[in-house]
Amino acid sequence: MDRLKGKVALVTGGAMGIGEAICRLMAAEGARVAVTDLDDERGEAVAVAILARGGQAAYWHLDVSDEAQVRRVFSEVRQRFGPVTVLVNNAGIAGPNKPTHELSVEEFERVQAVNVRGVFLGTKHVVAQMREAGGGSIVNLSSIYGLVSAPDVPPYHASKGAVRMMTKTDALLYAADRIRVNSVHPGFIWTPMVDGFLKTQVDPVAAKAATAALHPLGHMGEADDIGWACVYLASEESKFVTGSELVVDGGYTC
Numbered sequence: 288m289d290r291l292k293g294k295v296a297l298v299t300g301g302a303m304g305i306g307e308a309i310c311r312l313m314a315a316e317g318a319r320v321a322v323t324d325l326d327d328e329r330g331e332a333v334a335v336a337i338l339a340r341g342g343q344a345a346y347w348h349l350d351v352s353d354e355a356q357v358r359r360v361f362s363e364v365r366q367r368f369g370p371v372t373v374l375v376n377n378a379g380i381a382g383p384n385k386p387t388h389e390l391s392v393e394e395f396e397r398v399q400a401v402n403v404r405g406v407f408l409g410t411k412h413v414v415a416q417m418r419e420a421g422g423g424s425i426v427n428l429s430s431i432y433g434l435v436s437a438p439d440v441p442p443y444h445a446s447k448g449a450v451r452m453m454t455k456t457d458a459l460l461y462a463a464d465r466i467r468v469n470s471v472h473p474g475f476i477w478t479p480m481v482d483g484f485l486k487t488q489v490d491p492v493a494a495k496a497a498t499a500a501l502h503p504l505g506h507m508g509e510a511d512d513i514g515w516a517c518v519y520l521a522s523e524e525s526k527f528v529t530g531s532e533l534v535v536d537g538g539y540t541c
């Protein structure tokens with residue numbers, strides 16, 4: 288119940304899917320949660336649902352690829368809740384399912400802008416607040432595709448590999464500030480992102496079954512499986528864990 292009591296958690300992409308689970312579970316564990324997203328209706332609903340359960344939360348519109356917005360929203364969250372001590376860089380988009388030679392520069396760079404620049408900007412603008420608080424935990428959503436590849440969505444694989452290494456560098460840079468930085472590597476998790484990806488396949492039903500079968504546990508994960516991993520990395524239970532890769536994939540990468 289109180290694993291995150293006293294912490295201020297800012298979650299990007301918190302309106303749905305994995306981000307919604309992270310917000311809900313962190314609030315249930317006692318954190319004050321800043322839910323941020325592009326989707327205002329669903330983001331507001333996540334904050335309202337937390338308040339209805341007796342938790343503490345508020346919603347902010349935030350495009351993680353826009354530095355001016357990141358600077359302003361992080362400052363407003365600090366004013367409302369106090370210094371951010373948990374940042375979950377969760378917002379992400381999947382790349383176009385095309386081979387490299389068919390991708391435009393714009394398609395490639397759009398994915399990097401959200402998945403890589405977004406993690407960079409979040410980290411850049413939270414360090415001062417975490418130093419002020421005497422430490423903190425940054426959790427970056429990478430993917431199994433930051434560890435192994437597949438012949439699809441090349442910009443996405445590139446971005447998630449980058450997130451893995453940004454995590455390790457930032458873990459080294461900020462260890463002396465007691466700021467821990469870790470990456471989480473989900474297998475396929477049933478969310479709007481995966482639903483959208485499978486719908487692009489020739490036979491979505493067969494693709495869903497085939498995707499589930501890639502996981503030795505025999506099924507895709509749930510958003511809460513990743514939410515709990517993030518709660519652990521945000522909590523003091525992981526106080527000696529930094530620069531690590533927490534793989535939550537039903538055995539996919541074994």
Ligand code: NAI
Nearest residue numbers: 300302303304305350351378379430473475476478479480
């Ligand atoms: P989702 O598509 O279901 O939800 C992503 C959320 O991010 C949405 O609420 C969306 O509005 C928001 N978002 C998109 N662009 C944004 C931007 N520029 N600024 C702020 N918010 C933005 O995605 P899902 O599946 O919940 O994924 C969450 C994270 O987990 C992503 O980083 C994804 O790459 C990663 N991941 C997901 C896996 C899965 O199987 N679902 C597997 C491995 C990693």
